[in-house]
Amino acid sequence: MKFTTKSSLAAALAAGFLIAAPQFAQAEADALTPDAPGEHGGRHHGRHHGSPFLHEVKSLDLSDAQRSSIRTAVTASFDAGKAQHETERSLHRQLLTTAPGSAGYSALVNQLADAEANAARDRVQRMASLNGEVYAMLNAAQKAQLAEKLKNLPEPPARGERTGWKPR
Numbered sequence: 001m002k003f004t005t006k007s008s009l010a011a012a013l014a015a016g017f018l019i020a021a022p023q024f025a026q027a028e029a030d031a032l033t034p035d036a037p038g039e040h041g042g043r044h045h046g047r048h049h050g051s052p053f054l055h056e057v058k059s060l061d062l063s064d065a066q067r068s069s070i071r072t073a074v075t076a077s078f079d080a081g082k083a084q085h086e087t088e089r090s091l092h093r094q095l096l097t098t099a100p101g102s103a104g105y106s107a108l109v110n111q112l113a114d115a116e117a118n119a120a121r122d123r124v125q126r127m128a129s130l131n132g133e134v135y136a137m138l139n140a141a142q143k144a145q146l147a148e149k150l151k152n153l154p155e156p157p158a159r160g161e162r163t164g165w166k167p168r
Helices: 005-032 050-060 064-095 105-136 139-150
Strands: none
Touching: 050 105, 064 105, 064 139
8 A cells, every 4th residue: 555645645644533533522621611610711701801809809718699699790890891891992993994194083082082091991990989888798707707808809910012013
């Protein structure tokens, strides 16, 4: 039997698949298994999951009713910011597709700057309101435990200088 380059490549790919298939199956099973409270198993889920405050709240021994109430509050807070986020995205898109020298460009820049400033303020206020609402759902022991956890949070790492420009 004569082996060609194509058949050798096909055989190598098939062997690689047979070796890797159990690992992919285990990774998929791990992805479907819920993490323990406060753990992410090293996986990034594609979107930011709240503040350190909410992260520490998740690690408390919460009742099912508390978890449900907190989930409802977090969802409502997230939904409240969606419309504003969509408006910002629309303005970003308009700015991206408008030539800098065209009429109305500077007005669009100012409109986007104002929208982003308002969004930042609203985001901070919404997060503070959510934290207060969640805190009110905790009992005295949980509040004390949370205060201790928050007090022991490490300092966030310093952000390095990022210019966004990478020469080729």
